[in-house]
Amino acid sequence: MTVRLKPLNDVIFKKLFGEEDSLDFLEGFLTALLGFEVTDLLIESEKLSIENINDKQGILDIKATMSQTNEKINIEVQLSNQHNMIERTLFYWSKLYTENFKKGEDYTTLTKTIAINILNFDMLPINNFHSKYQLFESQEKTLLTELLEIHFIEYPKFKKYTADLNNNLHRWLLFLQEDVPAKTLEEVIEMDKTIAKAESKLKRLSADEETKRMYDLREKFLSDTKTQINGEKREIAKKLLKKYKAMSISDVAEMTDLPIDQIERLEREVRP
Template structure:
């Protein structure tokens, strides 16, 4: 890392580097490196769509989106954005702005044939897609016939810098050279090698140094850095607060669910044990009552037999333990 070198991926500084007409040769070189068109389709000229008032408004507002927009000589619209902080819906966010640009490329009532090809390029300082390559390109293809493209009027690029850092760098590849130039961790030796190989990168580094010495640019650059820090701190605090609230709510709900489950399980267990106990006690009582009833019936039968033999009633009472009222019925 080179001490005191401003971060080219700071979105405000990136816009100053590539998003002004006086530096469009740098933008053209970067776009050709990303889009790698065949020779006859290389971008040779662009019209940069500048909005300096919006830049100041975004900086002062501590939020917003700073992108570089241009239109090629072939009337293709390109939107280039650097995103340092993780966005969890970059796919939807990209399609939203891509769709707005595409729709606004013609006026109401004009022929659809006049709609301009629109390209969105995202340079991300974080890993986002579940893919191994650092550069991913998307078009509209048919689901089953994968080699059939419906149209090329919409195109999306994702360049993930952490994945690029972990790959073997090829300085003969212009895209590798540009991503190294943009990396705030580039070494002095690497930068010197890039400048020696590529005159456009030399021009970009010279512009970066000029911007670094401009007081107003430096003020806005630092304001943007502070805004990002404040945003991150606020997001982290909100996340911590949300996590704490979530844990407390989770514990409360978990306690309620646990209590309900405990009551239900206790009732079920109680019912089962009650049934088992009731059956056992009922069975025991039934056996005892059955034995007693059977014994009584046997005594009655014996008493009647003895009575029929003319045995004295008192003797029958003593022998069976029954009262005369029970066997004389």
């Protein structure tokens, strides 16, 4: 039996939503997320290969343009918290916003640019799993411009919700969830023809040897990156425990974003 590959693995997500034969999947997902009918998308295709799947230049992001308005969209999946997501988002948003803008051109030709970030970790100090940010005046709360729009989906928060299968965004997020119960996935597929087609493509991708090879390499890269980050966090925790004898375990855990049990083990090493 073919194992269902993780839809949020960057390689799989790119193949599911970033290829021409997946246009209706992308339009369906964006319609659910943005709250208005998204049609006539043009996808910026970048062919994935073994050589470029670990590239840091956003090749695994999905870039699309609404052909009628020239509004631009960038979608990024980020599975591990590298504590730079806000800065990273603004960087890639600004690059896309000014892309193809030539010196001497009229600034009014710049078009709305939307950044969408799907995160497998909690980041923002709010309860909602879906947040939207725009530029507002700090006191009057008036909107400066609609040209900038940034969305975050935080999966750990979504998993705490009781999913509503009548909500199309909930259905898409359940489809993308690695550990979605089989019965729930069946219900989602029965309710939504577009998601049913997306699941069929996911099954084909899961059985394709070249795709699986890229998937495994990406998983290894992500695992190695996470291991490196956690190693750096443990070193910081050790230094804090050594230098500040009065610092509590809970404070060290909060500062390093490591579990309490790991800090307790480190404390036994450095505070005998």
